[in-house]
Amino acid sequence: MTYDQEISRDRPGLFVFLIDQSRSMSHKIGGGVRSKAEEAADAVNNNLNEIVNRCTKSDGVRNYFDVGIIGYGAKRDTAISLLKDATILPISDLESRILTVEKRKQQIEGEEIEYDFPIWFNPVAASDTPMVKAISMAKDWISQWIDSHKESFPPIVINITDGEATDGDPVEAMNDLRSLSTEDGYVLTWNCHLSGATVTPVLFPNSETSLPEEKYAKQMFQMSSQLPEAMLAIAREEYKDIERGARGYVFNAQLEDLIKLLDIGTRAVSSLMR
C-alpha cells in the first residue's frame, strides 16, 4: 500500500466528512465566541470551497475529487447526508447543491477582495451522538465507491465531533471502515475532537502515551489512521514536532487546529493531482 496514486479525472480521490450535530455542539468552542457547530460548519464549507478551488480550471470544475457529507445527531439516533438529494457527488456537482452564498472578503496580493462564499450546509446542534450510524453509513457509501474506483487514492474520512458516541462502539465501526481499501491503500480516517475548554490540544500523536488519561482520547486515537509518508511531510510544515507513526487525530482542538487539520488533508492529496 503505497498511498501515491496520482489523482486525475480517471482516478479521482474521495473526501467524506462526518459532522457531529448533537446538542453539545451548541456550546462555544474553546477560546472562541461562536458555537462548535457554527465553527465546524464554517470550517468544512470553507474546506469544500478550497477543494473546489483547487479543481477549478479555465474550462470549469474538473472532477478530481468526489465528496460526501454525513451529519449525525440532528435527530435522535439518525445520520443523514447533508448534500441535498445525494450521497457521494463529483466535485463539479457541488455548484448545484449550494444552499446560499455569503459576501466574504479575502486578501490577495495585499488587496482585500469581496467574493461570493458558497454554503452547502448550515450548523445544527440538536440531539444525541449516533456516531456509529454515521460511520456505518460512510462504510456503505465508500464500499460502493471503491467498487468503481479500485485504482484510486484511498478515500479520506474526516470525523468532527465533541463527544462520545451514544449508539455503540465507534472503534469497532471505524476499524471496519478502515478495512476497506483501494489498490493504493486502506481508507484513511481522521478524527478531530473539538473542545469547549481553553486547554492545550494534543496534535497528531503517535502513541497512546502522549494522550491525557481519558477514555475518550484513547478511543479516538484508535479510530484514527497513521499518516502516510507524504502526508506526514505536509503535516510537519504546520506542526514541526510530529513524529513517524503519527495519527490523523487532534484532541481538544481549537478552531485553528480544526482548520489546519482540514487544510493538511486537502494539501496532501492535492499534491497528487495531475
Place this chain on the structure above:
Amino acid sequence: MIVKAFTSPKLGNSSVESEDAYAFNTEKGKVAVADGASDSIFSGLWARALVSSYVNSDLSLRQNNFLDLLINNARTKWHSEIDWDSLRLFIKNKAVAGSYSTVIFLESLDGPEFRHARALSVGDSCLLIKRNDSLISFPLTRYEDFNITPKLVWSGYGAPFTGDYRWNLPEFLIKDFYLKPDDSVIVATDSVSKWIIQFFPDSWDIVAGEGDLREIFTKEVRERRMRNDDLTFVRLITDS
C-alpha cells in the same frame, strides 16, 4: 537559424488543457517559453500572452524597463481575452486572483547571427546550451534545484479590478551568452529542463534526435524519470 518546437500536454490531458506556451520570431531573433502555473486559472492564456507580447512587439531585452512594459502589454492582452461577465461562480472566485506563469525570454543582440544573446528568466523555465560535451544552463544548473515553488510572473487581478492597484515586478535573472558555431541551444519549461540536466548527455541526444518524442516522454513519465507535466521546448539550430 532554424527553430524546432515541441509541446505536449501532461498525460491524461488534452492539448487545449496545456498551460505551456512558446513563441519565436526568427526575423527579430526572439524566443520565449512560458509555463502557466496549475494552481491559478487562465494561466495557459497568461503564458501565451507573455510569449506572444514579446515576440510580436518591438520590446527588447536591451530596454531597462523591459519587464515592466512587457507585463503591462501582456496583462492587457490577457484581460481582454476573458469574458469576465459570463464566468460561473467558482471560476469567477478563482479568476479574480489572476494568473501566474514562469517565463524565459531569449534574444539575439546581433541580429540573425545569434552569436551574442541575452536571456531573462523568471522562475525555472531554462535556457540550455550544449557546448562540445558539456551543458550550460540558466537560470538553474542542477536538477535538484527544481522545486514546486518557482518565481512567477503575475497577471494582476482579474475583474472586477481594472488595473488601478500596486504590483511589484517579479524577481528575475538576466544574463548574456556568447554562442559558438557548434553550440546547440534549447529553451524549455521546467520538467523538460530538469530531465535534460539530470540525464545529460543521453537526454540531449534524444531531444536532438529523430525519435518519436511523445512516445519517449510518455515512457520517461511512466518510469518516473520525468514528472507528468506539460512539456515544451524550442530548439535553435544556429547556422555554422
